[in-house]
Amino acid sequence: MTPRWRATQAILATPVQDEEFEMRLPEMIRDHMPVMTLAAALVLAVSMNGPAAAGDATAGKAVFNSQCAMCHTIAAGGPNLLGPNLHGIVGRTGGTTKGYNYSPAMKAAGFAWTKEKLAAYLPAPTALVPGNKMPYAGLHQPQKVDDLIAYLDAQK
Numbered sequence: 001m002t003p004r005w006r007a008t009q010a011i012l013a014t015p016v017q018d019e020e021f022e023m024r025l026p027e028m029i030r031d032h033m034p035v036m037t038l039a040a041a042l043v044l045a046v047s048m049n050g051p052a053a054a055g056d057a058t059a060g061k062a063v064f065n066s067q068c069a070m071c072h073t074i075a076a077g078g079p080n081l082l083g084p085n086l087h088g089i090v091g092r093t094g095g096t097t098k099g100y101n102y103s104p105a106m107k108a109a110g111f112a113w114t115k116e117k118l119a120a121y122l123p124a125p126t127a128l129v130p131g132n133k134m135p136y137a138g139l140h141q142p143q144k145v146d147d148l149i150a151y152l153d154a155q156k
């Protein structure tokens with residue numbers, strides 16, 4: 001037996017550390033379980049709350065002014081800018097604001113802008129209406145989306 005082989009055997013014959021680790025593993029899982037369960041419950045609570053939470057129209061006005069007003073007016077009879085006037089948009093059939101030159105995709109969409117449609121559109125405009133020409137990447141914070149929709153809903 002070469003010395004190197006003997007050394008290898010010596011290492012293989014000392015599994016003490018591994019055994020200790022294996023014995024501690026169930027303990028570690030048990031110790032961390034409540035934290036993991038709590039974290040999972042929180043994630044669930046947040047995801048359940050997201051789209052259903054009531055929006056705050058006052059907060060939504062600020063969102064509109066910072067995210068939408070450069071392209072949309074919302075007052076009754078307001079002008080079309082780069083995007084169409086959005087007065088009364090909640091409940092209105094898409095692509096029908098008078099005097100606005102919509103993309104063929106938006107004209108063909110043919111649905112009414114319910115709160116649910118807006119909640120799907122605003123975070124990902126091109127996903128809901130592929131080929132529409134609204135050059136907006138999307139509003140990704142669920143609370144801001146809810147607030148904004150509450151504001152839009154109040155403008156009619």
Ligand code: HEC
Pocket residue numbers: 064067068069070071072082083084086089093094095096097101102103104105106107113122131132133134135136139148
């Ligand atoms: C950079 C300009 C721009 C920004 C910013 C923008 N939009 Fe638009 N929006 C457009 C354009 C252009 C269209 C027309 C799309 C088409 O015809 O394909 C449009 C269309 C829409 C429509 C469909 C209207 C209809 O009559 O069917 C809604 C709803 C809408 N935008 C809401 C919003 C909201 C809410 C925001 C803010 C989060 C926003 N947009 C931000 C340019 C913009």
